[in-house]
Amino acid sequence: MMETDRKKQLDPQFLLLSALGMIFVVDGHINGNYMDLGGFFPYYSFHVPLFFFISGNFYRDQHLGQIPAYIKKKALRLMLPYFIYNAVYGCIAWLLHMAGFTMGGELTIQNLCVEPFITGHQFVYNLAAWFVPALFVVEIANLLIHRIFYKLLQNESGYLLIELLAGMCGVMLAMSGKNTGIYLPIVRTLFFLPFYQAGIWCRKTAAASKCANNFLYFGVIFLIQFSLHLSGCRLVNETVFCRDFTNPFVPYIAAAAGIAFWLRVTKILAPAFEKSRFVSYFGSHTYAVMTHHLMALMAVKTVLALIAKFTPLFGDFQFHFYKTDIWYYYLPGQSAHFRILYLFVAIALPLLFQSILEKISRFTRSLRRRRYPAS
Numbered sequence: 313m314m315e316t317d318r319k320k321q322l323d324p325q326f327l328l329l330s331a332l333g334m335i336f337v338v339d340g341h342i343n344g345n346y347m348d349l350g351g352f353f354p355y356y357s358f359h360v361p362l363f364f365f366i367s368g369n370f371y372r373d374q375h376l377g378q379i380p381a382y383i384k385k386k387a388l389r390l391m392l393p394y395f396i397y398n399a400v401y402g403c404i405a406w407l408l409h410m411a412g413f414t415m416g417g418e419l420t421i422q423n424l425c426v427e428p429f430i431t432g433h434q435f436v437y438n439l440a441a442w443f444v445p446a447l448f449v450v451e452i453a454n455l456l457i458h459r460i461f462y463k464l465l466q467n468e469s470g471y472l473l474i475e476l477l478a479g480m481c482g483v484m485l486a487m488s489g490k491n492t493g494i495y496l497p498i499v500r501t502l503f504f505l506p507f508y509q510a511g512i513w514c515r516k517t518a519a520a521s522k523c524a525n526n527f528l529y530f531g532v533i534f535l536i537q538f539s540l541h542l543s544g545c546r547l548v549n550e551t552v553f554c555r556d557f558t559n560p561f562v563p564y565i566a567a568a569a570g571i572a573f574w575l576r577v578t579k580i581l582a583p584a585f586e587k588s589r590f591v592s593y594f595g596s597h598t599y600a601v602m603t604h605h606l607m608a609l610m611a612v613k614t615v616l617a618l619i620a621k622f623t624p625l626f627g628d629f630q631f632h633f634y635k636t637d638i639w640y641y642y643l644p645g646q647s648a649h650f651r652i653l654y655l656f657v658a659i660a661l662p663l664l665f666q667s668i669l670e671k672i673s674r675f676t677r678s679l680r681r682r683r684y685p686a687s
Contacts (some may be wrong), residue, residue: 324586326366327595329578333362334598335659337440338605342641342654352537356548357563358570360443361507363598365571367447368454368511376459386451394444397603398428401438404607413635429497432552436638437610441603442552449497450504454512457505468513475505480560491554499554506564507571529576536569593663600666601659606638608661612654616642 332347336359339346348355375382402424405416415436417423423434429449432442458471465471482502485491491499523529540547540562547566549556557563585591594601613634620629626644633640643650 323582324591325575325578325582326369327592328582328585329362329574330366330595330598331591332574332578333359333366334594334601335655336362337602338658339655341440341606341639342609342651342658343639344651344655346652346655352541353570353573354548356550357566358568360551361504361567362571362574363443364447364450364504364507365511365514367451368508368513369515371451371454371508371512373458375455376462379455379459382455383452386448390444390448393599394428394441394603395424397438397441398435399424401435401607404437405435415636415638430493431496437607438603439638440606443602444599446497446500446504446552449501450508453501454505454508468509468516472506472509472513475509476564478502479504479506479564482554483557483560483563486554487557487559496554500551503551503554503563507567510568510571526576526580530573533569533573533576536565537573540566540569593667594659597663597666600662604662604665605658608658609641609654610638611661612657613640613642616644 336347336355339348340355340359345351345355401416402419405413406419408416417427417434417436427434428442428445432445433439454475457475461471461474465474479502482499485495486499486503545562545566546556546558547562549558549563616626617629617631617634620626620631620642626642629642630640634642641651641654
């Protein structure tokens with residue numbers, strides 16, 4: 313979940329689904345494959361659409377008559393924190409440039425205010441947060457679509473069909489080469505709109521719950537996924553840049569299969585985790601992990617770099633790549649199992665940071681209340 317105050321609105325299933333989705337994102341960024349079922353459900357075929365699907369569950373028709381207020385609320389909850397952290401990471405990139413690091417762009421108005429809506433990779437260390445401006449634009453676009461067609465369409469299936477057709481048009485535009493510059497946020501918005509709408513449709517129709525037979529439910533999903541694999545179609549794609557699409561259909565089929573699979577898995581597992589404070593906190597604070605996990609990974613690499621520099625250990629540590637490539641991960645002894653440490657720290661540090669911020673916020677609010685008690 314991208315907004316922490318949604319915790320009270322989420323049931324245990326969606327808290328768990330959000331937490332798992334973020335594990336997929338982080339694991340994908342460390343080149344891991346702990347939970348992709350041996351590549352059967354590749355992360356990059358569904359994990360970003362999954363978060364749009366989850367976010368779609370929070371759309372409400374009451375917003376149709378409150379468009380300016382809705383945009384203001386979304387701007388404050390999504391974009392204000394994003395721009396603050398973007399400026400912070402811009403300053404970090406600037407300081408690290410002076411230390412010989414080459415990652416990240418310059419501290420400019422373009423990178424502070426414009427590039428977040430295009431690639432979102434302007435300062436590198438927070439590149440995973442590209443999702444936030446993309447989600448903001450999709451939410452506004454979806455609301456406007458509902459406002460335009462609300463007198464013509466009487467159910468969410470109609471909206472889903474319209475946005476799916478628009479999404480496939482976006483895929484075709486991207487495949488034709490119109491996925492750079494100003495075209496990129498347009499085709500990316502078109503691509504993600506159906507997943508957001510699918511979340512609305514699923515909540516209103518309870519479609520995911522109508523098939524009570526797990527054997528039948530999973531059987532259909534596995535049959536679809538087997539067919540995709542046997543067809544030789546490329547299932548993974550780089551949605552941030554809208555590239556590597558096979559055709560207009562496969563990205564949606566593969567993403568729908570992955571989302572449906574984990575939606576049912578979390579429904580089955582939710583009772584076992586509904587009292588877990590960690591899952592509840594993690595699932596309602598994925599914004600923090602999305603924003604900060606790459607810097608947490610840099611923290612791990614920095615510790616390893618210091619050990620390599622001042623001790624005889626880790627003699628094969630590549631300092632050049634450490635300073636130039638955000639995707640460089642040093643594995644002591646070439647042990648792939650070391651990635652689990654990267655995964656753990658990438659999740660734990662941002663959550664710890666968020667917890668500290670919340671404690672500071674509560675403390676300052678209590679001080680204000682003591683200083684200015686209500687009359």
